[in-house]
Amino acid sequence: MTAALRERPAPPVPSVALRSLALLEARRYLRSPIFLIGVGLLLWTTVVATGDFGQNVGVTDPGDQDFLPAFCLGLLGVFVGHQLTRSLDASEEAIGASPSDGVRRTAALCLACLVPGVVALAWVGWIYAALAVGNIPLSATIGAGARAAMLLSGVVAAVGGPLFGVLVARWVRFPGSPLVAVVVLAGWVLVSTVALALPPSRAGTLLHLSAPLTAWSSADGPRSPAWVAGGSPGWYLGYVLLLCGLAATAALLPSATAPRRGRLLRLLALLGVAALACLTLAVLPDPVRIPL
């Protein structure tokens, strides 16, 4: 009871305060059991998938493996992002009296969502290493840049899922809301794959690429040759990156007051327009399907 009183720290510059909070949230993310399960699942499925590369050359391309981090880290990450955001609700009143306002706290949570992105980037490195070590011939139909964009869209989905979880936690408050969010996301992706079963067209490509995760190759039947769907993987990568920006900005909105709220709304509109532009550019190339 006799410990000396400490002097308060000097007010830090906002970026330092945000960085400290983001690091703390990142550590919480790393310790989340759901995230750890997702990482374990990604490891296991990747070992199986990379083992498959050598035996099924020509049937699929490694570029089409983006669903692995998207599912293991992105979809499960919706729960992690939501849980991290809501876990401190019980202490909201004490937290509300701290100098870190809601915008800073939400921004820190959004930055912590980069944790699964780093894991997913490592996963991309693993895939390329496995291809190099196994000396596996790749399909000439998909260029190196396009393949990288396909794989990186899985990385973006690994970040986007938790961002969507933070967004849902900031806007919606009912039990089971993260589950509903996951169902909505999964439903959106499933609906978009319907386009792969239709004859190639720009409308079909638009439906196909509007989802935050997409499969790039498919086949018309079990014994039919596989083909790559039309559209630009590069512009699609830009589109999903902007969707992440939209989710993060929308998550910041509920805590923001004027004039910051106005700036966020303008940023939201800008990101929305840019996302639509990227989607349009992704759809513009010839929708014809090219055999792998």
Next chain:
Amino acid sequence: MNSHIAVELTGVTKRYRGTTALDAVDLSLRPGITGLLGPNGAGKTTLLRILATVLAPEAGEVRLLGRAPAAAAPLAEIRRRLGYLPQEMGFPRSFSCFAFVDYMAVLKEWSAAAPRHEEVRRVLDLVDLADVSAKRIRALSGGQRRRVGLAQALLGAPDLLLLDEPTTGVDPEQRVSLRQLLSAAGERSTVLLSTHQTEDVAALCDRVIVLDRGRILHDGGVRDLVATATGRVWLADAPDPGARASWRTGTGKYRNVGAFAPEGSERTDPTLEDAYLLLLGSRAPVTEAAA
């Protein structure tokens, strides 16, 4: 000691769906410990929430630590110098005692890890939780959890410390310990202690505010309030039906608190609780304010 006014409220009003929680309250606080008493629903928690900047008043002017908390910059500056223990403080399930206070320290802008951890250890030591700092909060007793809440409020030795029922669920030994802690805090800071425990106010505070139905019934020295009950508390062999309150004490005699002690009765020294009961008994009938 800083003699500046830490809290200045002028005509502060807050209503909830037609119920007036605070009715044109004027108040100023200087360094020292001020007790805030009042029955349930008197508006104590609303007052503390407004002072903690988590609730905005509908009308009136608020100045805290020399600043108006309306704009973002002065609000952040106020919050840097503010410690707040809410009435109902929950905790995240998975956090340890240390991790929670550390998290709060980061929110209070202790960015560098080493001094932050030192500060967290200091406040946990202050509230006698150093031994259980690694324990999950959900494994702690109610009194220990309350002290975790108090520890986070003490981070950085705030200039304005707002405590809403800090001794709830705390055992007598710990309560004495907390009194020592709060009296030390009151030497340097402005402490507002909202409580139902009149003995805590009597033991700690030089000033007491009694709030009822959103209005200040009494604002003055603790001794002044106690003095209003002089000659109005007496012991008798039977309860007095005319007394405001009457109860059998451990000695077998009845302690009566009322408007006037009967002639020849055995008068006794009043406590703050007696004076508080008499003050509430003298209040005006329920009016529009509490309707």
